[in-house]
Amino acid sequence: MAEPAAVRPAAPWRTRLAPYRAVLASRVRAQRSYRVSFALDLGSSLLVGIVELAEVWILFHNVTVLGGMTFASIALVFGIADMAFSLADLALGHCDRLPTYLRAGTLDVFYLRPQPVLAQLVASDISLRRLARCVVGAAALGYGLTAADVRWSAVTVLLLAVTFVSGWAIFAALFIWAAGLQFFLVNGAEMTNAFVYGGRYAATQPGRVWPGALKVVFGFVFPVAFAAYLPVLRVVDLPSPHPFPAWAGWCAPVAAVWAWAAALACWRWGMRHYQGGGG
Amino acid sequence: MRALVRTYGRLLVSGFHEASHYRLAAFAGLVANVTFGFLKSAVLFATVDASGGHLRGYAVGSMSAYVWLSQGMLGLVNLSGGHELGDRIRTGDIAVDFARPVDLQLCYLARFVGARAFSLLPRGLPSVAVGALVVGMAMPSSVTPYLLGLVSLLLGVAVSFACVYVIHVIGFWLVETRGLQILYMVVSGFFAGLFVPLPLFPGWLLAIADATPFPSVLMTPVDVLSGRVSDVAAVHAVLLQVAWLAGTLLVGRVLTGAGLRKLEVQGG
Numbered sequence: 297m298a299e300p301a302a303v304r305p306a307a308p309w310r311t312r313l314a315p316y317r318a319v320l321a322s323r324v325r326a327q328r329s330y331r332v333s334f335a336l337d338l339g340s341s342l343l344v345g346i347v348e349l350a351e352v353w354i355l356f357h358n359v360t361v362l363g364g365m366t367f368a369s370i371a372l373v374f375g376i377a378d379m380a381f382s383l384a385d386l387a388l389g390h391c392d393r394l395p396t397y398l399r400a401g402t403l404d405v406f407y408l409r410p411q412p413v414l415a416q417l418v419a420s421d422i423s424l425r426r427l428a429r430c431v432v433g434a435a436a437l438g439y440g441l442t443a444a445d446v447r448w449s450a451v452t453v454l455l456l457a458v459t460f461v462s463g464w465a466i467f468a469a470l471f472i473w474a475a476g477l478q479f480f481l482v483n484g485a486e487m488t489n490a491f492v493y494g495g496r497y498a499a500t501q502p503g504r505v506w507p508g509a510l511k512v513v514f515g516f517v518f519p520v521a522f523a524a525y526l527p528v529l530r531v532v533d534l535p536s537p538h539p540f541p542a543w544a545g546w547c548a549p550v551a552a553v554w555a556w557a558a559a560l561a562c563w564r565w566g567m568r569h570y571q572g573g574g575g
Numbered sequence: 576m577r578a579l580v581r582t583y584g585r586l587l588v589s590g591f592h593e594a595s596h597y598r599l600a601a602f603a604g605l606v607a608n609v610t611f612g613f614l615k616s617a618v619l620f621a622t623v624d625a626s627g628g629h630l631r632g633y634a635v636g637s638m639s640a641y642v643w644l645s646q647g648m649l650g651l652v653n654l655s656g657g658h659e660l661g662d663r664i665r666t667g668d669i670a671v672d673f674a675r676p677v678d679l680q681l682c683y684l685a686r687f688v689g690a691r692a693f694s695l696l697p698r699g700l701p702s703v704a705v706g707a708l709v710v711g712m713a714m715p716s717s718v719t720p721y722l723l724g725l726v727s728l729l730l731g732v733a734v735s736f737a738c739v740y741v742i743h744v745i746g747f748w749l750v751e752t753r754g755l756q757i758l759y760m761v762v763s764g765f766f767a768g769l770f771v772p773l774p775l776f777p778g779w780l781l782a783i784a785d786a787t788p789f790p791s792v793l794m795t796p797v798d799v800l801s802g803r804v805s806d807v808a809a810v811h812a813v814l815l816q817v818a819w820l821a822g823t824l825l826v827g828r829v830l831t832g833a834g835l836r837k838l839e840v841q842g843g
Contacts, residue, residue, distance in 0.1 A: 358630055
């Protein structure tokens with residue numbers, strides 16, 4: 297006879313995580329087994345990063361200071377934001393596929409398994425090709441740290457570390473937030489691109505150039521301004537634009553907590569709304 | 576000849592009808608377009624201001640025209656590289672298409688133009704309206720730029736289709752074209768001037784862009800419509816679009832012919 301069900305929740309973490317590990321390991325093996333296709337994917341991903349950086353560089357080819365920042369300091373913003381976004385995309389980017397599962401009714405399978413649906417969706421894939429794009433962000437970050445007027449101290453290192461982790465968490469939350477809304481949108485999936493991919497684009501800009509409405513949307517609702525721009529202002533010692541106080545640069549963790557709270561609430565709301573694929 | 580025009584005309588109308596059923600999708604596209612439009616305006620206006628109000632022929636009003644016309648065109652042209660053709664080649668459904676008494680390339684072109692024309696109503700015109708009302712944009716006051724602009728717009732849509740068609744018929748040899756599609760998405764948007772207008776590019780990069788068909792997809796229609804390029808230069812730009820359209824369609828035809836000889840579909 298099987299052991300009593302009451303004992304099961306006490307199973308150690310290692311055992312509880314084993315199914316997720318098995319799925320992720322199989323996804324990693326699958327991607328590596330089609331070598332040509334994987335190499336092409338890596339190449340395209342690298343190119344995405346290069347083109348995005350080029351778009352910023354071209355603006356600075358025309359002017360030396362934009363929104364109060366030089367190319368070196370905006371490279372710092374771009375580097376942190378783009379790396380955090382790529383790593384969030386690597387772990388959670390496939391949540392974009394939820395509308396396909398909803399239309400085909402295959403999401404119902406997730407409901408049948410004894411694990412949380414969100415955890416299964418997140419662990420269902422991992423896009424290693426995004427690592428290539430990360431390289432561009434890392435290069436921009438490296439250039440920014442050496443070329444910009446960074447005031448080095450232990451506090452600066454701490455601020456950069458806190459920002460990087462919080463930035464990743466903010467973008468990760470945006471992916472889950474978008475997935476929660478997909479339960480209602482289905483065919484209107486593109487709407488969430490406005491704050492997921494729009495959020496990435498916004499996070500790499502000098503926020504000083506935004507009109508009030510954009511400051512509200514990308515500073516407070518989808519708080520990507522905290523993922524890189526506001527903290528970098530502290531690192532290179534520039535004034536924060538209205539309405540952000542100087543200490544806002546330290547508030548990335550608060551922004552991350554807000555984003556996760558909103559994302560998880562949205563996901564729960566969507567899960568309850570879902571009526572099944574009728575299969 | 577009349578029967579031929581009627582056939583492709585009907586395909587065009589059917590594409591329009593098909594697209595008209597996905598209204599929420601169109602509205603979602605509008606929300607995304609407008610959000611990106613505001614972000615683009617913010618950073619590009621700041622660039623114009625930082626250079627003293629005039630940047631390579633752009634003032635704030637003409638930069639606004641560039642931003643909102645290009646955002647409005649996003650639903651019209653195909654810069655994502657996605658098309659059903661790739662799937663049909665992979666699954667073998669393409670055999671059914673070849674069995675039809677219409678030309679494969681022209682049939683898909685007609686349906687594409689029809690479907691994309693629909694996007695003008697829920698996506699294109701509202702985007703431009705938001706730009707004109709909320710931000711304000713400098714537009715020409717005579718009729719000619721709009722007439723020539725419409726022709727240029729149509730050519731841009733067709734060139735984008737012809738390029739995507741080439742990407743997908745390469746699937747006869749590659750089977751999986753996803754890598755190529757991503758490549759197309761990145762390169763075409765950049766060289767079409769989607770995020771930064773081409774006149775802001777440094778000379779060497781502009782020369783590379785001009786060696787591709789992508790400026791004909793987006794930058795030329797925007798330039799002609801906004802009157803940034805006018806008179807003889809505008810006619811010249813439109814003729815260049817015609818040349819790119821002929822070239823890309825021809826490459827697609829040659830590849831289709833070669834693919835057809837190679838194609839082997841199982842079952843029946």
